[in-house]
Amino acid sequence: MSSPLSSPLAFEGGRRAPNRWWLAPLTNQQSLADGSLGDAELAWLERRAAGGFGVVETCAAHVLPEGQTWPGQLGIFSDALLPGLSRLASAIARHGGLGIVQLFHGGVRAPRRLTGEQPRSASAFTEEAPEFETPRAMTEPEIEHVIEGFVQAAVRAERAGFAGVELHAAHGYLLGQFLSRSMNVRQDAWGRDAAGRARLLLEVVRGVRRRVSPAFVLGARLSPEDAGAARGLDLDESLQVASWLADEGLQVLHLSLWDVARCTRKRPAEHPTPLFRAALPSNVRLVVAGSVWSRETAERQLELGADAVALGRAAIVHPDWPRRAEDPAWQPRRPPLTATELAERAVSPVFAKYLERWEGFVAPSP
Ligand SMILES: Cc1cc2nc3c(=O)[nH]c(=O)nc-3n(C[C@H](O)[C@H](O)[C@H](O)COP(=O)(O)O)c2cc1C
Numbered sequence: 471m472s473s474p475l476s477s478p479l480a481f482e483g484g485r486r487a488p489n490r491w492w493l494a495p496l497t498n499q500q501s502l503a504d505g506s507l508g509d510a511e512l513a514w515l516e517r518r519a520a521g522g523f524g525v526v527e528t529c530a531a532h533v534l535p536e537g538q539t540w541p542g543q544l545g546i547f548s549d550a551l552l553p554g555l556s557r558l559a560s561a562i563a564r565h566g567g568l569g570i571v572q573l574f575h576g577g578v579r580a581p582r583r584l585t586g587e588q589p590r591s592a593s594a595f596t597e598e599a600p601e602f603e604t605p606r607a608m609t610e611p612e613i614e615h616v617i618e619g620f621v622q623a624a625v626r627a628e629r630a631g632f633a634g635v636e637l638h639a640a641h642g643y644l645l646g647q648f649l650s651r652s653m654n655v656r657q658d659a660w661g662r663d664a665a666g667r668a669r670l671l672l673e674v675v676r677g678v679r680r681r682v683s684p685a686f687v688l689g690a691r692l693s694p695e696d697a698g699a700a701r702g703l704d705l706d707e708s709l710q711v712a713s714w715l716a717d718e719g720l721q722v723l724h725l726s727l728w729d730v731a732r733c734t735r736k737r738p739a740e741h742p743t744p745l746f747r748a749a750l751p752s753n754v755r756l757v758v759a760g761s762v763w764s765r766e767t768a769e770r771q772l773e774l775g776a777d778a779v780a781l782g783r784a785a786i787v788h789p790d791w792p793r794r795a796e797d798p799a800w801q802p803r804r805p806p807l808t809a810t811e812l813a814e815r816a817v818s819p820v821f822a823k824y825l826e827r828w829e830g831f832v833a834p835s836p
Pocket of ligand 1: 494495496497498529530572638640641691726727728759760761762780781782783784824825828
């Protein structure tokens with residue numbers, strides 16, 4: 471029996487994905503030191519496009535040089551990067567999936583050793599992890615520069631041939647730092663209350679919407695509540711932000727849940743998916759991600775109100791998950807994977823090394 475995940479997904483503006491399996495954004499460090507596309511990053515993503523993912527989302531790509539967080543991160547901060555970006559967009563489109571670039575600025579998590587500058591954020595605050603330097607609070611012109619950076623990056627993504635972009639406002643990076651009650655203690659119009667803290671994200675959405683075509687898909691990723699580096703978030707405020715984003719013409723809201731089986735922290739009897747579905751008009755697509763390892767788990771999310779389901783780790787293990795999942799009897803394999811098995815899945819040694827941060831994912835070498 472075919473899965474509802476195999477049915478096409480239409481976006482406001484006219485774009486259509488062939489199915490509802492979405493490759494989650496995965497940082498892989500396989501690009502070049504100057505931010506241009508590396509062959510290994512291209513091979514990694516093209517393999518998932520060939521494997522049938524309806525939407526293929528890139529890693530977090532920095533929109534300004536000073537927003538870079540990882541070495542080998544794919545950049546989208548300059549027209550000089552267009553040849554590689556265009557190559558990537560065509561490779562994804564060739565296989566029928568929609569290519570989406572995740573637009574990113576690290577804020578406090580953009581280290582001086584990569585950018586040559588003291589990190590900037592909403593406010594000056596101290597991260598718990600010792601590797602992070604205290605950031606400087608951005609001035610208003612610096613905030614305007616960030617908005618323009620995101621907008622230009624979206625325009626560049628469209629010129630390169632991508633179907634859309636997603637603004638990375640999850641996981642405590644710059645857009646998420648502005649949303650946070652603890653990281654944004656500004657008393658001006660970019661802080662102070664929920665509307666002030668959401669202003670940067672909303673201005674970016676407005677700016678992008680004005681400068682791209684109506685068919686270009688614009689999404690945002692949110693952490694609905696505190697999780698890991700995402701702190702100072704409140705569920706009800708996140709629901710309000712989702713609704714404001716929809717008012718500004720957002721077509722996709724992507725929830726990073728880490729574990730889709732869990733209910734919310736604030737209201738332990740309530741699951742986030744129906745809450746966000748109810749907060750959004752029906753033409754805004756809802757995508758969820760977090761520990762999906764079976765077709766049944768994904769289908770349950772559609773029943774709860776999601777329109778698409780994103781896979782991260784499962785897509786590393788199974789580049790052709792969408793095709794394999796057509797068979798209801800298929801039992802996906804789980805990690806750990808050896809370096810050789812990762813290489814067979816178009817994961818180069820540099821990405822394999824990064825994956826060691828995820829406990830139990832990479833098998834220790836013999
Ligand atoms: C290696 C790795 C890199 C990731 N990089 C990103 C990223 O660049 N942007 C992002 O929003 N989330 C990133 N995430 C989070 C994933 O997109 C996803 O939400 C998370 O892994 C949970 O889904 P999963 O259980 O299917 O892996 C990353 C996760 C992993 C494992």
